[in-house]
Each structure stands twice: as C-alpha cells, then as structure tokens.
Amino acid sequence: xxxxxxxxxxxxxxxxxxxxxxxxxxxxxxxxxxxxxxxxxxxxxxxxxxxxxxxxxxxxxxxxxxxxxxxxxxxxxxxxxxxxxxxxxxxxxxxxxxxxxxxxxxxxxxxxxxxxxxxxxx
Amino acid sequence: xxxxxxxxxxxxxxxxxxxxxxxxxxxxxxxxxxxxxxxxxxxxxxxxxxxxxxxxxxxxxxxxxxxxxxxxxxxxxxxxxxxxxxxxxxxxxxxxxxxxxxxxxxxxxxxxxxxxxxxxxx
DNA sequence: AATTTATATAAGTTATAGCTTATATAATCC
DNA sequence: GGATTATATAAGCTATAACTTATATAAATT
Numbered sequence: 278x279x280x281x282x283x284x285x286x287x288x289x290x291x292x293x294x295x296x297x298x299x300x301x302x303x304x305x306x307x308x309x310x311x312x313x314x315x316x317x318x319x320x321x322x323x324x325x326x327x328x329x330x331x332x333x334x335x336x337x338x339x340x341x342x343x344x345x346x347x348x349x350x351x352x353x354x355x356x357x358x359x360x361x362x363x364x365x366x367x368x369x370x371x372x373x374x375x376x377x378x379x380x381x382x383x384x385x386x387x388x389x390x391x392x393x394x395x396x397x398x399x
Numbered sequence: 400x401x402x403x404x405x406x407x408x409x410x411x412x413x414x415x416x417x418x419x420x421x422x423x424x425x426x427x428x429x430x431x432x433x434x435x436x437x438x439x440x441x442x443x444x445x446x447x448x449x450x451x452x453x454x455x456x457x458x459x460x461x462x463x464x465x466x467x468x469x470x471x472x473x474x475x476x477x478x479x480x481x482x483x484x485x486x487x488x489x490x491x492x493x494x495x496x497x498x499x500x501x502x503x504x505x506x507x508x509x510x511x512x513x514x515x516x517x518x519x520x521x
Numbered sequence: 522a523a524t525t526t527a528t529a530t531a532a533g534t535t536a537t538a539g540c541t542t543a544t545a546t547a548a549t550c551c
Numbered sequence: 552g553g554a555t556t557a558t559a560t561a562a563g564c565t566a567t568a569a570c571t572t573a574t575a576t577a578a579a580t581t
Binding site: 289295300373 | 417425
C-alpha cells in the first residue's frame with residue numbers, strides 16, 4: 278500500500294504532470310494535442326505519460342495511429358482517497374511499519390531505549 | 400497553488416517521510432525518538448523533517464534541548480483537500496495553466512494547429 | 522567551565538529523475 | 552512500396568534529491 282501510494286505521489290509531484298492531469302480532466306487528448314497545448318517536446322510528453330500510466334493515473338486508448346490519454350476512473354476518488362486511507366489506517370496494520378511500531382511501543386522499557394530517554398523531560 | 404501542491408506531493412512521495420507522517424499521527428515525537436523508532440541516522444531524520452516542515456506538513460515545538468514534531472493541523476484536511484481542490488478548480492482560473500488553456504481552446508482554428516490536426520480522425 | 526546530550530547544517534558522494542537528441546516502430550497516405 | 556505521421560524508446564547529459572560523514576550550536580549536566 279505504501280509503495281503504491283508513494284508511486285502515485287511521486288507521479289503527481291511534478292509540475293508538467295500536474296498540468297497534464299488537469300488538462301486531461303477537461304477532455305481526452307492525444308499526444309500530439311498535448312504537444313501543441315503544452316508547447317514541449319513529444320518525447321518529454323510520452324515519458325511523463327508513461328509515469329502517469331504506470332502509477333495508474335491515466336489510461337491509454339489507441340485509435341488508428343494516435344494514442345489518446347484520459348484520466349483513469351480511479352483518479353478523482355481513488356488516488357486522493359488512497360492518501361486519506363493511509364492516514365486513516367490503523368498503524369498496526371501497515372506491514373511496512375511493523376518494525377517501527379514495535380520500537381515505538383517499546384521506547385520506554387527495553388534495551389532499545391536510547392540516549393535521549395536517559396534524560397527524560399518532566 | 401500548483402507550486403504549493405507540488406511541494407506537498409513531493410514531500411509526501413518518499414517512503415521515509417510517509418512513515419514519519421504516519422508515526423506522527425500516533426503522537427508527537429522528538430527527533431531522537433524518531434531516530435530510535437526508525438533506526439536511521441539523526442541527520443537523515445532532521446533533513447526529512449525539514450522537507451516536511453517546509454511543505455507545511457509538520458510543525459515543530461522546542462522544549463529544552465529537544466525538538467518535538469507533530470502533524471500540522473492542516474494535514475488531514477488541508478493537504479489532501481488541496482489536490483482535490485486543484486482537480487475541482489475551474490481550469491480557466493489556474494494562472495499557471497493559462498497559456499495551455501488558450502492553446503487548447505484554439506487547437507482547431509488557428510496557426511497553432513499542428514500537424515496532427517491535418518489528418519483529423521473521423 | 523568542561524562534558525554530554527539533542528539537534529541542525531554543511532560538504533561531499535551517489536543515486537535518481539528529467540530533458541534533449543537520435544532512432545525505432547507502426548499506421549497512414551500518395 | 553516509399554514517404555509521412557504519430558508515438559515510443561534508448562542513450563547521453565544535467566539537475567535534483569538522498570545519504571553519509573563531519574562539524575556547529577545550544578541546552579543540560581557534572
């Protein structure tokens with residue numbers, strides 16, 4: 278879960294890709310239309326679209342020699358929700374955080390207690 | 400808006416920082432506690448905390464020689480909402496996208512029309 | 522005052538991401 | 552079937568981000 282979330286956040290955390298996503302929310306666009314609209318090179322667009330596609334944010338539809346991209350249905354609900362869901366999730370049920378949770382619980386009572394605990398605050 | 404959103408998404412799109420955010424949702428923690436919990440070096444944690452702080456995701460409270468970090472009140476609502484808000488916003492009202500919007504509207508009718516429009520699809 | 526503790530920052534290195542240029546593929550048009 | 556159009560991918564370069572090691576600062580302890 279954390280892995281997929283990271284992929285989505287990384288994909289969206291780039292200005293050109295944020296623009297593409299917003300433009301695709303207006304309507305489906307092919308690569309050459311995006312090229313004209315954004316005024317940047319075609320390989321650059323294709324590369325960004327690949328990142329967005331791998332993150333599950335956009336989907337592709339081929340028609341003749343064109344590739345049309347549009348928002349994957351999951352975007353408006355799913356991708357936003359996935360972060361909210363991560364924050365809402367019970368921390369004990371996130372496998373990626375299990376070692377940290379264990380250490381957090383034992384912060385005060387075992388050999389993992391660290392130097393900063395030797396001078397506890399009031 | 401797009402700039403601030405990008406900063407937040409970049410800050411969250413990193414596994415260690417995602418973990419820190421989740422841990423801080425449990426309770427406020429000082430740097431040395433995070434060090435013990437995450438098992439990574441102190442400078443690495445301080446650096447990640449700086450990124451999160453600059454993005455407005457966490458806030459700092461100094462007590463004696465410690466620095467305690469906690470989620471900024473805006474996180475659960477604000478940061479998630481900001482992406483939703485970006486997607487909900489009227490595209491014409493996003494200044495960063497005004498050149499693109501202009502080109503998008505004129506795709507079919509002026510000199511900006513590009514090669515791909517010379518062979519329109521059915 | 523000297524030492525220890527807690528944190529921050531800076532410098533240097535490595536890894537990753539983004540961009541450009543060039544090329545490949547595949548459909549369409551003449 | 553050769554040329555054009557649309558897109559993808561690969562190679563090389565540059566910029567950015569992350570990590571490590573070392574050092575600075577400042578409070579607390581002795």
